[in-house]
Amino acid sequence: MTFGPKPPEGGDWSAAFGHAPVLLAETMEFLAVKPDGLYVDCTLGGGGHARAILGRLGPNGRLLALDVDPEPLEWAGAWGAGDPRLTLERASFGDLAGVLSRLGLGPADGLVADLGLSARQLLGAGRGFSITRDGPLDMRLDPDATLTAHEIVNHYPEYRLADILRRYGEETAARKLARLVVEARERAPINSTHELAAIAERALYRPGPRPRVHPATKTFMALRLAVNGELETLSRFLAQARSCLKTGGVLAVISFHSLEDRMVKLALRGEAPGPDEGGPIAQAWPKSKRGLIRKARTGRALTPGELRAPPDPVRAFRPLRRKSVRPTEAEITANPRSRSAKLRAAEAV
Ligand SMILES: C[S@@+](CC[C@H](N)C(=O)[O-])C[C@H]1O[C@@H](n2cnc3c(N)ncnc32)[C@H](O)[C@@H]1O
Numbered sequence: 001m002t003f004g005p006k007p008p009e010g011g012d013w014s015a016a017f018g019h020a021p022v023l024l025a026e027t028m029e030f031l032a033v034k035p036d037g038l039y040v041d042c043t044l045g046g047g048g049h050a051r052a053i054l055g056r057l058g059p060n061g062r063l064l065a066l067d068v069d070p071e072p073l074e075w076a077g078a079w080g081a082g083d084p085r086l087t088l089e090r091a092s093f094g095d096l097a098g099v100l101s102r103l104g105l106g107p108a109d110g111l112v113a114d115l116g117l118s119a120r121q122l123l124g125a126g127r128g129f130s131i132t133r134d135g136p137l138d139m140r141l142d143p144d145a146t147l148t149a150h151e152i153v154n155h156y157p158e159y160r161l162a163d164i165l166r167r168y169g170e171e172t173a174a175r176k177l178a179r180l181v182v183e184a185r186e187r188a189p190i191n192s193t194h195e196l197a198a199i200a201e202r203a204l205y206r207p208g209p210r211p212r213v214h215p216a217t218k219t220f221m222a223l224r225l226a227v228n229g230e231l232e233t234l235s236r237f238l239a240q241a242r243s244c245l246k247t248g249g250v251l252a253v254i255s256f257h258s259l260e261d262r263m264v265k266l267a268l269r270g271e272a273p274g275p276d277e278g279g280p281i282a283q284a285w286p287k288s289k290r291g292l293i294r295k296a297r298t299g300r301a302l303t304p305g306e307l308r309a310p311p312d313p314v315r316a317f318r319p320l321r322r323k324s325v326r327p328t329e330a331e332i333t334a335n336p337r338s339r340s341a342k343l344r345a346a347e348a349v
Contacts, residue, residue, distance in 0.1 A: 013079045014048045017072075019118040021048025022338040023254055026325050027112060028052050030252050030345035034061070037109035040100075040244070041065040042093035042237070044072045045118040047079060050086075053112070057085055064105060066091050068142035069121065092142075094233035097240040107246045113237065114254045115230070117141060119337060129224060131214050134194040139220075139227045149223045153190050158182045168231070168259070169222030177203040177219065193220075221257065234260055238267035242316040245348040251317065252345040261324065261342045268346040270315040317346035 014020055027049060033039065035058030041050040044067040053063050064087045067073055073088045080086040091099045093113055100108070121141065122129045128138035128149060137150040152164065162178035165171040180203040181190065190196055200216035225231055241251050251268070255261045287306055324342035332339050 013051065014046045017046035017075055017118070018120040018123065019046035019048065020335045020338075021046070021052070022114065022335065022341045023325060023327055023331070023343045024048055024052055026343055027114075027252050027254065027345075028056070030320055030343075031110045031112065031250050033057060034109055036060045038062045038064070038105060038107075039110045040096065040108050040112070042096065042111060042113040043067065043115065044076060044088070045114065046072065046120065047076050049112050049114055050076065051079065053110075054080070054083065054085060059085070061085055062087070062105070064089065064100075064103070064108075066093055066096070066099065068092050068145075070143070071120075072118070092233060094236040096237060096244050100244055108244055108249055109246060110250045110252070111241060111244060112252045112254075115234065115260055116256045117224070122337075128193050129220070131193060131197045131216050131220055134192055137191065137193060137196060137223075139224045141228045145228070147227055149196075149227050150191065152223060152226060153181060153196060154185050164226045165219060165222045167222075168225040169218035170258070171204075171218045171222065173204055196220075225257070225259075231259060231263065234263055238263060241267075242348055247348055249348045250320070250345060251348065252343065254341055254343045256340045256342075261344070264344050265324070268317045268319050268344055270317060315349055318349045320345045320347055 031039070031053070033053055033056035035056070037057070039053050039057070039062070041047075041053060041063060044050055044065040047065070050063060050065045054061075057063065062085050065073075065076060066089050068090065070090055073090055076086070076088055080088070087103065087105075089099055089103070096111075100106075117129060121127055123133065125133070126135050126138070127140075128135045137148065137153055139149040140147070152161065156164075158178045158181075161181060162174045165174035165177055171177065177200060180199055181196075184190055184195075184199050190199065196219070197214065197216040200219045201214075204215040245251060253264045253268075255264055321344075324344050326343075327335075327338040327341055
């Protein structure tokens with residue numbers, strides 16, 4: 001595989017790869033890398049976070065970096081060549097516990113997951129992630145995976161298509177869009193990203209000024225999440241993250257999608273989803289003392305928004321910050337793709 005010219009000595013490897021790391025300083029502050037520690041970068045990409053960790057490790061420290069896409073691993077072979085502290089593995093972070101055990105590596109001092117895809121993948125020819133660049137309907141992060149967006153768009157029944165658009169894209173016009181996709185594919189297969197974007201644009205058209213984001217944005221996001229099983233993988237990762245960390249170790253997750261952020265928030269707080277997040281109402285608790293007093297006084301049933309799930313009796317994590325950390329205006333201006341990023345971090349207890 002060719003990557004073009006090697007960056008000059010001391011050059012900017014992230015820029016050369018085509019992906020600027022997001023919330024880098026903030027992530028490093030939470031990780032507080034110990035020079036002799038073991039760290040895992042679960043999503044290597046252009047290696048921005050990985051290189052920052054390596055830069056803080058001493059000669060006995062160790063970094064394991066994973067990616068499902070072979071290209072970032074090949075790229076890291078260039079910038080990390082000969083560094084005995086760096087281990088590169090083509091694997092999913094959904095299988096992290098198994099990977100650590102296979103490599104004989106103990107629990108880690110820190111895990112970083114910067115979810116989704118890199119700018120290089122988004123803009124790469126032939127990957128089918130971008131609405132604006134025409135390409136085949138592919139959207140696989142792992143090029144050896146079997147399921148593609150083409151298969152979903154052209155072969156899934158209408159109800160499953162609508163479910164994907166509603167669940168992963170939070171698309172309110174999911175049923176209408178699914179119907180138009182099925183009508184279009186009955187005339188001819190939908191082969192390209194531009195064909196799909198045009199159908200979505202027609203289905204989601206609203207009179208008035210042109211919207212700031214392309215109307216097919218949610219459609220593309222939903223398909224990508226479905227093709228790669230991203231929410232399911234995140235759920236598996238969050239369930240095993242504690243067992244992969246030492247007590248006192250840090251988990252830092254950067255997400256770009258509200259469903260992902262909700263999953264991370266709940267996992268780090270040790271909570272099941274509350275009634276306003278789709279969880280069961282039966283064992284729910286009032287969110288505040290005020291709610292409890294009001295219920296006792298008036299006898300009125302509390303609304304889902306006033307209830308939360310009971311806390312998990314075995315806490316796995318202590319959040320390092322109650323709220324998510326967002327990029328500064330300066331970062332957003334320099335790297336507009338960071339706009340929707342949210343960083344959450346917690347300490348294993
Ligand atoms: C946003 S990029 C990471 C960028 C990186 N932090 C940097 O600063 O350059 C996300 C990367 O995670 C990879 N990825 C996505 N899902 C994955 C999974 N389940 N397991 C491992 N890597 C995954 C993608 O292929 C992509 O290279």
